[in-house]
Amino acid sequence: MQKPIQVFSEIGKLKTVILKRPSTELENLTPKIMPRLLFDDIPFLPHAQKEHDYFAKVLRNFGTEVLYLNELIVKALTEDQIKEKFVSQVITESGYSKGTVHETLKAYLLNLNTENMISKVISGIRKDEIELKFLSLEELSKNNSYPFFMDPMPNLYFTRDPAAAIGEGLSINRMTFAARQRESLIMEYIIAHHPRFTGHGIQVWRNRNHDKSIEGGDELVLSKDTLAIGISQRTTAVAIEDIARGLFEDGTFKKIIAIRIPHSHAMMHLDTVFTMINHDQFIVHPEILNNAGQIDSWILRPKKNGEIAIEHQKDLKKILKQTLNLTDIDLIPTGAGDEIVAAREQWNDGSNTLAIAPGEVVTYDRNYVSNKLLKEHGIIVHEIHSSELSRGRGGPRCMSMPLVREV
Numbered sequence: 524m525q526k527p528i529q530v531f532s533e534i535g536k537l538k539t540v541i542l543k544r545p546s547t548e549l550e551n552l553t554p555k556i557m558p559r560l561l562f563d564d565i566p567f568l569p570h571a572q573k574e575h576d577y578f579a580k581v582l583r584n585f586g587t588e589v590l591y592l593n594e595l596i597v598k599a600l601t602e603d604q605i606k607e608k609f610v611s612q613v614i615t616e617s618g619y620s621k622g623t624v625h626e627t628l629k630a631y632l633l634n635l636n637t638e639n640m641i642s643k644v645i646s647g648i649r650k651d652e653i654e655l656k657f658l659s660l661e662e663l664s665k666n667n668s669y670p671f672f673m674d675p676m677p678n679l680y681f682t683r684d685p686a687a688a689i690g691e692g693l694s695i696n697r698m699t700f701a702a703r704q705r706e707s708l709i710m711e712y713i714i715a716h717h718p719r720f721t722g723h724g725i726q727v728w729r730n731r732n733h734d735k736s737i738e739g740g741d742e743l744v745l746s747k748d749t750l751a752i753g754i755s756q757r758t759t760a761v762a763i764e765d766i767a768r769g770l771f772e773d774g775t776f777k778k779i780i781a782i783r784i785p786h787s788h789a790m791m792h793l794d795t796v797f798t799m800i801n802h803d804q805f806i807v808h809p810e811i812l813n814n815a816g817q818i819d820s821w822i823l824r825p826k827k828n829g830e831i832a833i834e835h836q837k838d839l840k841k842i843l844k845q846t847l848n849l850t851d852i853d854l855i856p857t858g859a860g861d862e863i864v865a866a867r868e869q870w871n872d873g874s875n876t877l878a879i880a881p882g883e884v885v886t887y888d889r890n891y892v893s894n895k896l897l898k899e900h901g902i903i904v905h906e907i908h909s910s911e912l913s914r915g916r917g918g919p920r921c922m923s924m925p926l927v928r929e930v
């Protein structure tokens with residue numbers, strides 16, 4: 524029987540992917556809460572949806588099966604008991620573990636059909652939607668000016684981050700910021716209860732019950748035995764060692780390149796500055812490398828006694844050649860290496876390419892300098908519209924969670 528998750532490559536023909544169509548959660552963004560919810564602007568929803576539908580169409584036309592996150596979670600919650608447990612947990616993780624608010628939100632959500640309940644959970648619940656009775660002093664004295672009981676989840680269209688398929692398993696991620704922490708709960712329920720996944724013995728390399736974070740934008744499957752993981756604003760060195768232990772013990776993966784990138788909002792994940800586009804071609808934001816093409820990296824390998832060997836290296840080309848057994852590497856600079864163009868196009872995810880086959884990528888049309896250079900390097904580029912989607916600070920790779928790729 525075909526395994527529901529098979530990702531042994533970053534570039535193999537993309538067979539199945541999970542997307543989330545942006546919806547009303549984006550309309551609950553306001554200037555006050557925007558920074559906390561990790562947005563820099565408020566996208567115009569109808570246009571964001573059009574752009575996203577076009578992205579999905581490009582993938583479908585290519586032959587990729589597109590699954591939508593909302594539909595997966597609705598189907599995972601068909602049993603009343605599981606639905607109730609999910610609702611309780613998401614309310615608890617929104618800050619109400621018990622009491623009148625918890626009970627009232629629970630009754631409100633369970634009164635909706637599952638599809639509407641999920642849309643509500645994702646779009647957020649405003650305080651003026653609900654009437655509360657019998658509040659305790661603690662509840663009465665809480666900050667009343669805040670407009671939401673449950674925050675919207677506007678970042679959910681970046682399906683790459685809350686979970687990442689690696690081999691025949693996945694990591695279900697402990698997210699860094701509160702704004703995204705509930706997102707991986709949705710993935711946890713999908714993997715545990717959706718008929719497509721349940722009962723297949725899917726390995727969870729690292730679950731979300733940890734203090735130290737890791738996010739999918741930092742997790743790149745470079746080959747069937749090598750991963751690259753960013754040490755970043757979102758992914759801790761501790762979490763990388765944790766996941767390395769599980770993966771090495773299983774035996775499928777044998778090398779992890781941990782690459783330390785700047786800890787900033789513009790470069791929050793490794794895939795915002797470095798993505799793989801062919802067996803020997805990568806796009807890289809020039810700002811992360813010094814003049815000698817170096818960046819602090821550590822190669823993790825399993826030792827015989829179950830411990831992990833760690834080797835410090837700096838030359839990115841050399842590291843990639845060594846770990847992927849290649850004689851040469853084509854590192855294509857974002858923005859053609861121009862200081863200003865590179866910074867501008869990186870900000871709008873010019874380095875965040877989604878490979879759909881070796882040498883064939885989906886990118887944002889606005890990054891025309893990088894796109895032109897990719898074509899000059901022989902890459903087939905499918906450009907998608909990006910005026911609104913890019914305002915969430917993520918590109919085609921972030922907006923997709925591959926489940927199955929050819930090797």
Ligand SMILES: NC(=[NH2+])NCCC[C@H](N)C(=O)O
Pocket residue numbers: 560561562678681683684703739740741791792794795875915916917918920921
């Ligand atoms: N894999 C990625 N680069 N994801 C981008 C996520 C952007 C999102 N606004 C965040 O800050 O979390």
